[in-house]
Amino acid sequence: MDERVSTLPNAPETIPVAVKNLTKVYGTVTAVGGISFTLEPRTTVALLGGNGAGKTTTIAMLLGLVVPTSGEVQVFGADMSRDRYRVAERLNFQSPYVDLPMRLTVRQNLTVYAGLYGIANVAERIGFLAEDLQLTPLLDRDTGKLSAGQKTRVGLAKALLNAPELLLLDEPTASLDPDTADWIRQKLKEYAHARGATILLASHNMAEVERLADRVILLHAGRILEDEAPRVLIETYGRETLEDVFLDVVRGRSRHAEQRELAPSDARAREIS
Amino acid sequence: MSAISTASGAVPVILPANDLRASLRRIGAMVRRYVYLLRSSGIRLVELVYWPFLQMLTWGFLQKYLAGTTSTLAQAAGVLIGSVLLWDILFRTKIGFSTTFIEEMWARNLGNLLTSPLRPFELVAALSVWSVIRLGVSMVPVAIAAYFIFGFNLLDLGLALVAFFAVLVLTSWSLGLLSAGVILRYGLGAEEFAWSLAFLLLPLSCVYYPVTALPNWLQPVALALPPTHVFEGMRSILLHGTFNANELWWALGLNAIYLLVGYMAFRWFLQRARINGSLLQLGE
Numbered sequence: 001m002d003e004r005v006s007t008l009p010n011a012p013e014t015i016p017v018a019v020k021n022l023t024k025v026y027g028t029v030t031a032v033g034g035i036s037f038t039l040e041p042r043t044t045v046a047l048l049g050g051n052g053a054g055k056t057t058t059i060a061m062l063l064g065l066v067v068p069t070s071g072e073v074q075v076f077g078a079d080m081s082r083d084r085y086r087v088a089e090r091l092n093f094q095s096p097y098v099d100l101p102m103r104l105t106v107r108q109n110l111t112v113y114a115g116l117y118g119i120a121n122v123a124e125r126i127g128f129l130a131e132d133l134q135l136t137p138l139l140d141r142d143t144g145k146l147s148a149g150q151k152t153r154v155g156l157a158k159a160l161l162n163a164p165e166l167l168l169l170d171e172p173t174a175s176l177d178p179d180t181a182d183w184i185r186q187k188l189k190e191y192a193h194a195r196g197a198t199i200l201l202a203s204h205n206m207a208e209v210e211r212l213a214d215r216v217i218l219l220h221a222g223r224i225l226e227d228e229a230p231r232v233l234i235e236t237y238g239r240e241t242l243e244d245v246f247l248d249v250v251r252g253r254s255r256h257a258e259q260r261e262l263a264p265s266d267a268r269a270r271e272i273s
Numbered sequence: 274m275s276a277i278s279t280a281s282g283a284v285p286v287i288l289p290a291n292d293l294r295a296s297l298r299r300i301g302a303m304v305r306r307y308v309y310l311l312r313s314s315g316i317r318l319v320e321l322v323y324w325p326f327l328q329m330l331t332w333g334f335l336q337k338y339l340a341g342t343t344s345t346l347a348q349a350a351g352v353l354i355g356s357v358l359l360w361d362i363l364f365r366t367k368i369g370f371s372t373t374f375i376e377e378m379w380a381r382n383l384g385n386l387l388t389s390p391l392r393p394f395e396l397v398a399a400l401s402v403w404s405v406i407r408l409g410v411s412m413v414p415v416a417i418a419a420y421f422i423f424g425f426n427l428l429d430l431g432l433a434l435v436a437f438f439a440v441l442v443l444t445s446w447s448l449g450l451l452s453a454g455v456i457l458r459y460g461l462g463a464e465e466f467a468w469s470l471a472f473l474l475l476p477l478s479c480v481y482y483p484v485t486a487l488p489n490w491l492q493p494v495a496l497a498l499p500p501t502h503v504f505e506g507m508r509s510i511l512l513h514g515t516f517n518a519n520e521l522w523w524a525l526g527l528n529a530i531y532l533l534v535g536y537m538a539f540r541w542f543l544q545r546a547r548i549n550g551s552l553l554q555l556g557e
Contacts (some may be wrong), residue, residue: 026550060553063388065546089290090389097553098384101310101376108309115302116389120286142313158385163285174557 006067013041015233016035016166016198017062022071024057024222031057033222034071039166044192046209048242049219050250055202058219059168062200063079063093075166094159095170099151101232102144106135106154109143110161117162129157133187149180160191167191169201173208187212206243218249219243224255274474296398299391303399304406306358309375311407321411325387325462326363329415332357333423351425352511353481358416358481359426359507363500364410364471365440369404370449371456385426387552393543397536400453401446408442430510435504436521443528445471450535460551479494499524499531 017039024032032054039045042146045273047055059074060066064084078087100109107126114122130136133153138146143154153175159167172188173181185208192199203209210230218226218233226233226249230242234257237245248254289295311317336353349463377383386396419425427434452467478500484492495501502524508514546552 023462024550031550056553057550060550065384065552066550067544085291085390085392088388089287091388093386097381099381100385101380103313103380104306104309108306112306112309113385113389114285115297115305115312116386116391117285118287118288118290118298118390120288160284162287178510184381236390245300 009178015039015074016031016076017200018040018072018074019058019062020072022058022073023069024054024061025068025069032061032068035219036071037217037224037227038147039200040199041198042192043214044188044201045214045215045217046213047200047202047217047219048131048204048206048209048246049202052221053219054222054271055219056095056170057222059093059170059200061096061200062139065214067084081135090164091166091168092154092159092162092164093168093170094152094172096152096174097170100143100158102142102155104143105138105140106130106146106157110157113158113237114161118135119161124156125161126157129160133157139233146173149177152176152180152184156187163195163197165195165197167197167199169199171203171205172201172255174206181205188212206241206246210242218246220250225249274357286363295390296392297397300399302404303391303396304403307399307403307406310376311410312442318410320406321365322414325365325411325415328361329354329419329552330358330422331442333419333425337423344389346492351429351511352508354419354423354425354530355427355430355507355511356480356504358412358419359441359503360475361415362408362410363445363474366404366442366445367448367452368398368468369407370446371452373400373407373454374449374453375461375464378456384552394536394538397450397539400449404445404449405442407468433516433521434509435497436518436525437507440499440503440521440528441465443525443532446473447528447531447535448474450532450539457539457546458542458549460527473557474498474500477501483508497527499527 015038017037019038019193020036021034022032022036023030023034025216028079031052035054035058037045047058049055059067061068062075062080063219064080067081075084076087076090078084104112107130110126110129114125119125126139127136130139135150135153135155135157138150138154143151146154152175156172159169167188169188173184188199188201191213199212200211201209213230216226216228216230216233217224226245228236233245234240234242237248239245239248288298332353336351339353377386416427419427430437448470452470455463455466475493478498479487479495480500482494484501485507487495502520506516506520
């Protein structure tokens with residue numbers, strides 16, 4: 001993908017994401033229950049969990065879209081509840097739960113967001129991303145008239161406009177056919193490598209997580225049940241695939257089912273604080 | 274899907290994000306987005322002119338009829354049309370502000386906007402600027418039509434027209450901010466509130482009759498509303514050829530308070546929406 005983005009400067013090695021005792025309660029429902037983790041620079045980490053596990057809420061708190069009930073979210077050292085604009089141009093996100101305006105063409109949408117992210121070389125950047133994500137023939141079509149796969153690529157183009165150091169992805173390949181999904185994963189991998197970017201992706205897709213992630217944070221009912229490299233998890237549980245591990249964990253056969261006190265990420269978060 | 278491109282890419286040149294020029298750039302990007310939206314639909318463009326034009330025709334013909342039957346109204350030529358046009362400045366600006374905001378929710382685009390470097394005050398500024406542009410698109414042709422059809426020249430109000438315009442636009446922004454905040458917090462279920470809020474001012478701000486037509490106990494309420502002073506001023510100019518500028522200063526002062534309250538309410542509702550997680554559920 002974008003080879004020259006590797007020449008872009010990153011700020012001095014600040015921890016991209018540090019989450020400490022993060023909790024979100026809606027009425028009587030605890031969506032996220034006191035989780036802690038950090039994302040090291042240039043790593044790809046997956047938030048894995050079933051429906052209602054707290055993945056989307058966690059990402060929304062990282063983005064500043066949702067204010068935590070308690071706990072802290074720091075992105076590049078900025079408290080996202082109070083100071084998100086200090087770092088907003090260093091991150092971007094894509095989610096199937098938000099759309100780009102359907103009546104605008106792809107080029108118009110990307111132009112607007114290029115303006116919001118303060119990009120000076122708009123035409124050049126859009127032209128490159130369009131070429132790279134195979135959107136050039138679609139640039140002047142209404143976004144609403146595109147297929148799901150095409151819209152996903154447009155969403156990804158928007159998310160990559162500012163070559164973010166931190167990319168947050170909520171189910172980046174949801175509703176895509178296997179070929180397109182595989183292509184997107186490859187693009188993300190290339191981007192992370194070229195940019196030295198940190199990626200946090202929420203997914204249900206175990207194969208995707210195995211392929212992309214250096215580390216998996218397994219959420220269940222708003223709590224972290226595992227936080228390890230995919231291969232380590234598979235070996236530890238003596239299973240063939242990450243999906244088998246996932247089923248073990250969510251069905252109460254977690255190795256920490258009885259006595260989970262402190263995940264490795266908790267310790268890392270404490271060190272940072 | 275074909276093989277992955279290995280072409281070297283255009284590195285984004287990111288401009289500084291925290292100065293005034295960056296703010297203006299982001300406001301400009303949002304206004305550009307609204308221009309794109311309007312350009313994408315010819316029907317919308319026609320609709321912008323259609324309703325105020327019908328309104329002007331209806332009241333214009335009524336005025337023409339009444340002028341032929343009563344001597345008082347014959348002297349008050351243009352009062353009704355003037356009222357309609359000024360009311361439409363208030364109403365259309367408010368609708369322009371609210372509709373444009375609601376559009377982001379219909380489009381499920383708010384999540385993208387609120388996670389970008391766009392600050393809330395920049396979003397508000399863009400909505401305000403756009404509401405005035407939209408007003409121009411809808412009202413200029415209608416005002417010209419009023420001149421040719423009924424011989425009513427809005428410019429006869431002279432310099433006071435500029436002040437009237439400012440007062441009405443500022444009031445409409447306050448109402449727009451309040452509506453947008455409520456919709457942010459309660460979702461599109463509160464859309465009706467956005468539409469109906471301006472109508473609350475129709476009877477209270479004495480658009481078509483003097484303040485003295487209201488019961489005594491309601492008159493202070495009317496006088497606490499900035500548009501009341503505009504409509505009183507317009508009638509004073511058209512009926513007596515005089516105008517009390519103090520009324521306008523009073524109206525502008527009230528507007529400053531309402532605008533501040535409107536912005537605070539918008540920020541408060543936005544923060545409540547972040548706390549309640551409702552920004553995640555916005556959409557059609």
